Amino acid sequence: MLIDLHTHSTASDGTDSPAALVRAAREAGLDVVALTDHDTTVGWAQAAAAVPAGLTLVPGLELSCRWTPPNGERPTELHLLGYLVDPTHPGLVAAIDALRASRLGRAERMTSRMAADGLLVRWERVSELAGNASVGRPHIARTLVEAGVVGSVDEAFATLLRSGSPYHEPKQDLDALTGVRLVTAAGGVPVFAHPLARRRGRVVGDDAVLAMVEAGLAGLEVDHPDHAPEDREHLRRLAAELGLLVTGSSDYHGTNKRVRVGAGGLTSPAAYETLVDRATGSAPIAG
Ligand code: AMP
Ligand code: FE
Numbered sequence: 001m002l003i004d005l006h007t008h009s010t011a012s013d014g015t016d017s018p019a020a021l022v023r024a025a026r027e028a029g030l031d032v033v034a035l036t037d038h039d040t041t042v043g044w045a046q047a048a049a050a051v052p053a054g055l056t057l058v059p060g061l062e063l064s065c066r067w068t069p070p071n072g073e074r075p076t077e078l079h080l081l082g083y084l085v086d087p088t089h090p091g092l093v094a095a096i097d098a099l100r101a102s103r104l105g106r107a108e109r110m111t112s113r114m115a116a117d118g119l120l121v122r123w124e125r126v127s128e129l130a131g132n133a134s135v136g137r138p139h140i141a142r143t144l145v146e147a148g149v150v151g152s153v154d155e156a157f158a159t160l161l162r163s164g165s166p167y168h169e170p171k172q173d174l175d176a177l178t179g180v181r182l183v184t185a186a187g188g189v190p191v192f193a194h195p196l197a198r199r200r201g202r203v204v205g206d207d208a209v210l211a212m213v214e215a216g217l218a219g220l221e222v223d224h225p226d227h228a229p230e231d232r233e234h235l236r237r238l239a240a241e242l243g244l245l246v247t248g249s250s251d252y253h254g255t256n257k258r259v260r261v262g263a264g265g266l267t268s269p270a271a272y273e274t275l276v277d278r279a280t281g282s283a284p285i286a287g
C-alpha cells in the first residue's frame with residue numbers, strides 16, 4: 001500500500017487541478033492520497049468526482065497556524081493538517097474564511113508594494129492566476145517569473161518573497177492550539193505538518209508539540225521531503241514517547257516544487273487505518 005497524506009491542488013498553491021491531482025496520484029501507483037490544500041476544502045468535490053479506480057481519496061486541509069510560546073517570545077508559523085473534518089462545521093468554516101481573507105489582503109498589499117517600486121507585477125494578474133484559490137506567495141512568485149522579474153519560483157522565494165524582504169508581510173494565522181481544537185471539534189484528525197522543515201524558517205521546540213498534544217494533537221508528519229534524517233529520527237522518537245501517529249507525505253505542489261507525488265515520504269497502512277478510525281467528520285472516498 002502506497003499512502004501519501006499531503007498534497008496541494010489549484011485550490012491553493014499546487015498546479016494540478018483537484019481532478020488532475022487524483023489521476024496523477026494513481027498514475028504514480030498510489031493507493032491512498034490526501035488532498036490538503038491550504039485553508040480551504042473547495043477542491044474536495046472536484047477531487048471526489050474524479051477518483052480513479054484503485055485509489056482512495058482522504059479529504060483534508062492544511063491550516064496556517066502560529067505557536068506563541070507562553071514566555072512571551074515571538075510567535076512561530078506552523079502548519080496543521082486536518083484530515084476527514086466535517087467541511088460544514090461552523091467554527092472551522094469561520095476560521096478558514098478568515099484565513100483566506102487575510103491571505104487575500106496580504107497578497108494584494110505585497111504585490112502593490114512591489115508594483116509601486118517599479119517591479120513589473122500586477123495584482124490583477126496574481127488574482128487571475130489564483131482564481132478562487134487560497135492565494136499565497138507561490139502565486140505572486142509565478143507572476144514574477146512570468147513577467148521576467150526573476151528566473152524561477154525558487155529565486156522569487158529566496159529574494160523578494162522571503163520573510164525579511166521589505167515586500168514580505170506575514171498572514172494573520174490561527175493560534176495552533178485553537179487549530180488543533182477546531183479540527184477535533186469538526187470530527188477530524190489533527191496532525192502537525194513538517195514540524196522540523198528548517199528550510200522554511202524558524203521551527204518550534206518539543207514544548208510546542210507537548211502543548212498541542214494536550215489540546216488533542218493526534219500525529220506528527222515525520223517523513224517529509226524537507227526533513228533531514230536526524231530530524232526524522234528525533235520526531236519518530238517523540239511520537240513513540242507521546243503515543244502519536246507517524247505520517248509521511250510528498251507535500252506535492254505540482255510544478256511549483258520539484259517533488260513528485262508519492263515521493264519523499266509515505267504513511268504506513270497501520271497509521272492510516274488508525275487515522276481513519278479516529279475520524280467522524282467525513283470518510284475516505286474510494287474510486
Ligand atoms: P504563504 O502561505 O503565502 O506564506 O506561502 C508559503 C507557501 O509557499 C508554502 O505553502 C510553500 O508550499 C510554498 N513555498 C515555500 N517555498 C517555496 C519555494 N521555494 N518554491 C515554491 N513554493 C514554495
Ligand atoms: Fe504550499
Ligand code: FE
Binds near residue numbers: 062079193194
Ligand atoms: Fe505546509
Ligand code: ZN
Binds near residue numbers: 006008062193
Ligand atoms: Zn503543504
